[in-house]
Amino acid sequence: MATKRRGEDAARVLSYGDVLLRVQDVVLLEGPEWLNDQIVSFWFEYLDEEHVAAAAARRGPEAASARASILLLPPATTFLLMHGADMAAEVLAPLKPASRGLVLFAVNDNTDPSRAAGGSHWSLLAYHRPSNTLRHYDSSPGSGNEPNARRLAAAVGPALAGRSSPAPLLVQVGAMPRQVNGHDCGVYVLAMARALCEWWVEEAAGKAGAAAGKAEGEGPEVQVVEGEAGVEEEEARWVAREAGLGEWLTARYVRLMRAKVRELIGAKAESRGD
């Protein structure tokens, strides 16, 4: 009986990119369960493969390059970076960190690399190159993920910023909405990751549009700051977007999102006949 149930839990649901989802992973989305790294990995892969690509395509060829400048690191890689700080540069190197403008890390609070299925909290750390900041989006700031984010930031900061820039500043994003229960932090990470990718594509499209306007000399209403926009201005625009988070990233949104991700996996599994 026990073996049979284990067999069912381990049944394959969907093989997507580098992620193989099993029944035991997908059921986590059904109830008020904690999410594991498999679900987060799937979502990051999906965002990169489909969501961002589609968003960029909608906004024209200028935004297409925005996709290549986003790097979504699966939680397993992040965990490796966090607990092997000395080799962070080496692990990141093949992923071309210097060519990325937005790098997302799902941070887990497990501090013991020998304990499987450890951890109790997820948060999202994002490197935003235009402002050279590492921004921590934590739906439960009291849960103690701040030291973990700090640790990760110290490990990856220098490799991300490159030799020419100072190590990025770690910013705790105060506008991040708080979770209202004890099980949704993972979903906040999924929602936030999608939002950041969309913002990035929008910003890229906006800049490309402004640059094109300047090139064609279309009217004085197109204002382009000489050279690159200032760091403060870039950060201010990002902060303005963050300030609006409370308006849409609500408990209800998160609850619906959990169901939507579940449906997405189901639809993909069905269409592939797995």
Added chain:
Amino acid sequence: MEETGNNDPVKKEGQGQVISLVVKDQTGNEVHFKVKMKTRLEKVFNAYCNKKGVDTNSVRFLFDGTRVNGSSTPEELGMEDGDCIDCVIEQVGGC
């Protein structure tokens, strides 16, 4: 087809080149494997988990910082002799 001559160079070539891979966990322990270029890495992962006595679903494998799907082969991933695969444990979180 019942040949047992392992030293036959023609047959050896037909089986594909053999490389050695290292699977390294986060405590720094290493396990070495000899693998054919066309072998699905799943087999390496299963062997590793058996040796370590861990559930295959509780660990993830990374090559050059990217997750490795067990259905891919060293050839597909461009692995070379002596390459290292990192092994990372499962993580969960909710509150």
